Every structure is written in C-alpha cells, then in structure tokens.
Amino acid sequence: MGDAQSVHVRVRAAALQMLGYRVTLITPRKGEVVACPQVSPEDCLVSAGLWGKLGTRLAKLRAVHTIFARYRGDATHIHFAQGLWAGLGMLFGAKPLIVTVMGGDVLFREQGRSSWADRMLTRLMLRSAELVTAKSEHLASVIRSLGVHNDRILVMYWGVDRQHFKPSQGGEMRRALGLAPDSFVLLSSRFLQPLYNVDKIVEAFPLILRRVGHAQLLILDCQAEPNYRMAIIRRISELRLEGKVRIVPPVPHERMPEIYAASDVVIGVPSSDGMPMTVLEAMACGKPNVVSDLPHYQELLTNGKNVLVCPPLSASIAEAVCQLASEPELQARLVENGFRTVEQRADLAKDLVRLDERLTPLLDGRPRMQPIHVRLQVAALLALAALTQRPGPSL
Incomplete structure (x- = not known):
C-alpha cells in the first residue's frame, strides 16, 4: 500500500x-x-x-x-x-x-x-x-x-539501480535545456517545499555568480507547494536571476540520469531528512553533492570524502559550491568515493x-x-x- x-x-x-x-x-x-x-x-x-x-x-x-x-x-x-x-x-x-x-x-x-x-x-x-x-x-x-x-x-x-543510474554524457540534455556547453550547472534536486530550503539555494546564487560567472541553476519543479513555488519565482525576479536560474518541469524518474548527467554539482540542503535517494543517485551518475550538516548523514556521507557538507545557509552553500568549482581535484575525489559508496553500501x-x-x-x-x-x-x-x-x- x-x-x-x-x-x-x-x-x-x-x-x-x-x-x-x-x-x-x-x-x-x-x-x-x-x-x-x-x-x-x-x-x-x-x-x-x-x-x-x-x-x-x-x-x-x-x-x-x-x-x-x-x-x-x-x-x-x-x-x-x-x-x-x-x-x-x-x-x-x-x-x-x-x-x-x-x-x-x-x-x-x-x-x-x-x-x-x-x-x-x-x-x-x-x-x-x-x-x-x-x-x-x-x-x-x-x-x-x-x-x-x-x-x-x-x-x-x-x-540505487546501478544498471540505470550510471555515468553518462549530458550534452544532449544540456542542448534540450538551452544550456551552454561550458556552463557550470547546479541542480537543486529535492522537492520544491520549505523543508528543503530551496530558497536558501536561490539566495546563495548571486554570491556564487560573483566567483563563478558561468554558473547556471536548475530547480526541479517536483511536488511543489504552490505558495512556496510562487515565493521562489518572486525571489528569482527580485534578484534579477531570470536568465541564470530555471525551474525545470517535473522529470520522469527514468529520465533523471539525463538530468544528473547535464549537471556539474547536485545540491540538497533540507532541515530534516531520512537518507536522500537523490544523493545516492547522483553519486552513481558520477556527480559531486553538497548536502546539509545533518548529524545522521554521517553514517554514509563524509565531508570532504564523498560529499561537501554545509549548514542550510546561503553563504555556506555559496562557499561550498565555489570551492567545488575552483578545485577539480576535490570534485574528482568526491566523484570517485561517491561512486564507491553506492557500489559497496547502496546497491x-x-x-x-x-x-x-x-x-x-x-x-x-x-x-x-x-x-x-x-x-x-x-x-x-x-x-x-x-x-x-x-x-x-x-x-
């Protein structure tokens, strides 16, 4: 049931x-x-x-x-x-x-x-x-x-179904979404609801753009609370981010690997959670994650090893994303260890x-x-x- x-x-x-x-x-x-x-x-x-x-x-x-x-x-x-x-x-x-x-x-x-x-x-x-x-x-x-x-x-x-969620090229989905090949694409992968602090990600984006001018933000329009969704749209307009932040229509689960492939970093910073499947799916697809500093994540997710951890605050989110954008070695380490985490513990x-x-x-x-x-x-x-x-x- x-x-x-x-x-x-x-x-x-x-x-x-x-x-x-x-x-x-x-x-x-x-x-x-x-x-x-x-x-x-x-x-x-x-x-x-x-x-x-x-x-x-x-x-x-x-x-x-x-x-x-x-x-x-x-x-x-x-x-x-x-x-x-x-x-x-x-x-x-x-x-x-x-x-x-x-x-x-x-x-x-x-x-x-x-x-x-x-x-x-x-x-x-x-x-x-x-x-x-x-x-x-x-x-x-x-x-x-x-x-x-x-x-x-x-x-x-x-x-994760590792036959379905696996590393792949994201060029086709980027073209479908109108994203430039050299954009640094951030994906907000959680529900469009207050619990998941999507507003904090939007507030962080101007700070990110100061240091990563080619950044783009995709927000999945998934199980949205209508009032919260409208507040997010208003805030995007107030910050003049219409050309840089996009709310993407709901994507069927079987096509999520294409969305992950088109992204460079996946962000999910809820105030409360169980163990996020989106993080594991992104890991299986070879993408680094920025996640909340929830204590119980530590049983599977380790800061600096397979994820970057930060509190759900705009300045902290921006700092974590900019660190990833400027340190290719860190990205590679998170991707390699994240893939191994799924292989060993979340298959x-x-x-x-x-x-x-x-x-x-x-x-x-x-x-x-x-x-x-x-x-x-x-x-x-x-x-x-x-x-x-x-x-x-x-x-």
Missing part, C-alpha cells in the same frame, strides 16, 4: 516484483509508470446515492474493503507509516505486516505536522509489524524508541537480496488478519485522526 505518485513507492513495488513476488499496489492515487498492477478505490467505487459527503466517504471506505477482499494476498506491505491510507491497510490487510518508513512518518519532532492520533497509529502499526525497513541507522534508532524490537528492523537504503540489487532473506520465512505461514483488539484500536485512531482533516492523499 502506498501512493503510486511517489517515485519511491513505484520503484520499491517494482523491485519486489523483480524478486519474483506477485505484487498488487493498492493506492489512493494512481501513478503514470508502475511495473505492477495498481488498484485504487475508484476501481471498486459504488454509488453514494443521496447521502452527500458522508455517503461519498462511506462508499469509498466500502470500496477499499472490496479491494482488500479481492486482493488481500499473503502479506501487506505499507509504504509510509502514517495517515488514513496506512491505517486502512492495517485494518483490512493480511498479516504478516511489513512497513517501510520514509522519514517524515516517524520524525515527529523534526517534521511534526501529525496529530496525536496519527502518532499513536504509527506507533501501533510499527509495533504490530513483523518487519520494519528503515533507510538509515538514524531512522532505525527512532523506530526502536517507538517500541519496535531490534530483531524486527532491517536497515537498508533501498539503494539496490544487494539490498533486495537482504530483504528477500527476511521476507521468505515470514511468508511460510498462513496469512491472517490483525487480532480483533488491534483492529478496534486502529478503527478508533482512524476516527480520531479523520477529525484533524490533514491534507494529503485521501479517500
């Missing part, structure tokens, strides 16, 4: 299918490219009659129940351990339960927009799971603090072998439902959480 419009959900569902599992992705919103069948409530929606909004919600809830009656399968895998959709997976799905946390679902204090009921549901979900996958040791420690025993946690980066093929070893014994038994007392708790927490009216994928 997961949002098929999330590239992480799509890639992981496809990876499980590659392992030989028969996968059906149950999703609140269908995605454009998914390697396995996907089912949403609209596929099983019954008429709401004259009940109005309440009738529509009840009809959609019945549709979800119908989906699970048809596609319950031998196990339930929930991607993102928070919210109504995940709770329904627990309520109607089969055990064993596998949960993949993504960061914002468990980092309550850092990214705390969840209600008390949401947090309690996440705790219950994680404690009820037979297996929880975490993208970093930091997330694993958070999961342990929520009451999950260590032997039920698998730390895996859901690494999707190797991660899937480890995951398969954990899944196989879980699927030996007969599938079953969650105990009735757990389902009653889930139902109560879903009812409370619904009262908060949090935005996002919903029924």
Whole structure:
C-alpha cells in the first residue's frame, strides 16, 4: 500500500516484483509508470446515492474493503507509516505486516505536522509489524524508541539501480535545456517545499555568480507547494536571476540520469531528512553533492570524502559550491568515493537480496488478519485522526 505518485513507492513495488513476488499496489492515487498492477478505490467505487459527503466517504471506505477482499494476498506491505491510507491497510490487510518508513512518518519532532492520533497509529502499526525497513541507522534508532524490537528492523537504503543510474554524457540534455556547453550547472534536486530550503539555494546564487560567472541553476519543479513555488519565482525576479536560474518541469524518474548527467554539482540542503535517494543517485551518475550538516548523514556521507557538507545557509552553500568549482581535484575525489559508496553500501540489487532473506520465512505461514483488539484500536485512531482533516492523499 502506498501512493503510486511517489517515485519511491513505484520503484520499491517494482523491485519486489523483480524478486519474483506477485505484487498488487493498492493506492489512493494512481501513478503514470508502475511495473505492477495498481488498484485504487475508484476501481471498486459504488454509488453514494443521496447521502452527500458522508455517503461519498462511506462508499469509498466500502470500496477499499472490496479491494482488500479481492486482493488481500499473503502479506501487506505499507509504504509510509502514517495517515488514513496506512491505517486502512492495517485494518483490512493480511498479516504478516511489513512497513517501510520514509522519514517524515516517524520524525515527529523534526517534521511534526501529525496529530496525536496519527502518532499513536504509527506507533501501533510499527509495533504490530513483523518487519520494519528503515533507510538509515538514524531512522532505525527512532523506530526502536517507538517500541519496535531490534530483531524486527532491517536497515537498508533501498539503494540505487546501478544498471540505470550510471555515468553518462549530458550534452544532449544540456542542448534540450538551452544550456551552454561550458556552463557550470547546479541542480537543486529535492522537492520544491520549505523543508528543503530551496530558497536558501536561490539566495546563495548571486554570491556564487560573483566567483563563478558561468554558473547556471536548475530547480526541479517536483511536488511543489504552490505558495512556496510562487515565493521562489518572486525571489528569482527580485534578484534579477531570470536568465541564470530555471525551474525545470517535473522529470520522469527514468529520465533523471539525463538530468544528473547535464549537471556539474547536485545540491540538497533540507532541515530534516531520512537518507536522500537523490544523493545516492547522483553519486552513481558520477556527480559531486553538497548536502546539509545533518548529524545522521554521517553514517554514509563524509565531508570532504564523498560529499561537501554545509549548514542550510546561503553563504555556506555559496562557499561550498565555489570551492567545488575552483578545485577539480576535490570534485574528482568526491566523484570517485561517491561512486564507491553506492557500489559497496547502496546497491539496490544487494539490498533486495537482504530483504528477500527476511521476507521468505515470514511468508511460510498462513496469512491472517490483525487480532480483533488491534483492529478496534486502529478503527478508533482512524476516527480520531479523520477529525484533524490533514491534507494529503485521501479517500
């Protein structure tokens, strides 16, 4: 279960299918490219009659129940351990339960927009799971603090498909984007949302131009918050950067290697994070990264070895970029060590072998439902959480 419009959900569902599992992705919103069948409530929606909004919600809830009656399968895998959709997976799905946390679902204090009921549901979900996958040791420690025993946690980066993400020439994409061959191209690769401090990258750019006059900045227009996007556009105009900073339309995941290839440096400086896949993908494509000084990055990312680290402040970002632009030896070192990091510690093929070893014994038994007392708790927490009216994928 997961949002098929999330590239992480799509890639992981496809990876499980590659392992030989028969996968059906149950999703609140269908995605454009998914390697396995996907089912949403609209596929099983019954008429709401004259009940109005309440009738529509009840009809959609019945549709979800119908989906699970048809596609319950031998196990339930929930991607993102928070919210109504995940709770329904627990309520109607089969055990064993596998949960993949993504960061914002468990980092309550850092990214705390969840209600008390949401947090309690996440705790219950994680404690009820037979297996929880975490993208970093930091997330694993958070999961342990929520009451999950260590032997039920698998730390895996859901690494990079190295057959797809690999070094290549970026000339064709540069020409398509209208970039000069000799431009020093910076790529802001994270979501266009306040958490990712894209505004700080824009503020840093005039400082960069003073020392690297041929620099260009590409900002991916990915999962943008409309108000934040408009603020970024206004700031670009105020700084008179229209010819130097470009917001690039969303790029399909399968074409991201072309965007990395067209770039010289990839920048991602969020205030909070799990373990960024964009950094690993850029490393696999042979590109150096500038990243935030988040302490838990240190388990995989080392300043001056495979990345440059800086606080998410404009002056610091500018200094890091200018250092890379002026030191080819530093660029080469980050690229070489970054590529080796992915090869040794974040290779999707190797991660899937480890995951398969954990899944196989879980699927030996007969599938079953969650105990009735757990389902009653889930139902109560879903009812409370619904009262908060949090935005996002919903029924």
